[in-house]
Amino acid sequence: MNFGWALAVMTGVFLAYKTGAHLNPSVTLGLWAAGKDLAPGIPASLTNILVYIAAQFAGAFVGAVLAWLAYKQFYDDPDVDPAAKLGTFSTSPGIRSYGWNFLSEVIATWVLLMWILVSGFTNVATLDINSGHISGSLIGPLGIFFLLVGIGTTLGGPTGWSLNAARDFAPRVAHAILPIKHKGGSDWSYAWVAAFGPLAGAFAAALTYRIFWTWI
Numbered sequence: 001m002n003f004g005w006a007l008a009v010m011t012g013v014f015l016a017y018k019t020g021a022h023l024n025p026s027v028t029l030g031l032w033a034a035g036k037d038l039a040p041g042i043p044a045s046l047t048n049i050l051v052y053i054a055a056q057f058a059g060a061f062v063g064a065v066l067a068w069l070a071y072k073q074f075y076d077d078p079d080v081d082p083a084a085k086l087g088t089f090s091t092s093p094g095i096r097s098y099g100w101n102f103l104s105e106v107i108a109t110w111v112l113l114m115w116i117l118v119s120g121f122t123n124v125a126t127l128d129i130n131s132g133h134i135s136g137s138l139i140g141p142l143g144i145f146f147l148l149v150g151i152g153t154t155l156g157g158p159t160g161w162s163l164n165a166a167r168d169f170a171p172r173v174a175h176a177i178l179p180i181k182h183k184g185g186s187d188w189s190y191a192w193v194a195a196f197g198p199l200a201g202a203f204a205a206a207l208t209y210r211i212f213w214t215w216i
């Protein structure tokens with residue numbers, strides 16, 4: 001699961017690199033809170049932020065619907081546990097304890113945002129042929145792949161690692177409205193943890209960056 005998820009995010013980063021590869025409201029709001037542009041030449045204005053976040057939720061919803069269509073026969077199987085069906089749309093904790101689950105999401109998202117804020121490795125490298133100067137990072141979006149595999153492996157156990165309000169909330173909406181047979185409930189009582197935990201982690205990372213890295 002960790003490798004598949006990381007590969008999917010890496011692909012999205014490759015495809016959307018010109019816009020700063022924002023697949024996650026935590027990244028968008030974290031960069032804004034840290035005083036950074038959304039991408040080179042794209043300021044973190046209110047309009048841009050709203051457009052980015054709307055696109056993130058829309059993309060997550062469409063992706064969930066496409067996944068449902070690809071696996072529809074499995075979703076229609078009455079022998080499949082409803083919790084397992086929901087688990088392919090949204091996250092759920094290994095041990096339900098909202099405070100600790102929230103903290104787990106904060107810590108994991110803090111790691112993600114700190115790496116993005118400090119490294120800049122999500123940028124695709126460009127080479128000036130005349131001067132030979134390289135800007136950006138040669139590792140490019142591949143760095144995100146390794147980072148997410150690491151986060152999922154080490155910090156993902158307690159909650160299934162949302163890291164992304166759009167990635168959890170929009171597919172949860174899709175689960176609620178799609179005609180999935182024997183699907184059970186969408187566990188809305190947990191949805192706030194998966195949405196607001198990552199946002200809190202993003203703001204914590206932005207504060208850390210402003211306090212420490214702006215001095216360097």
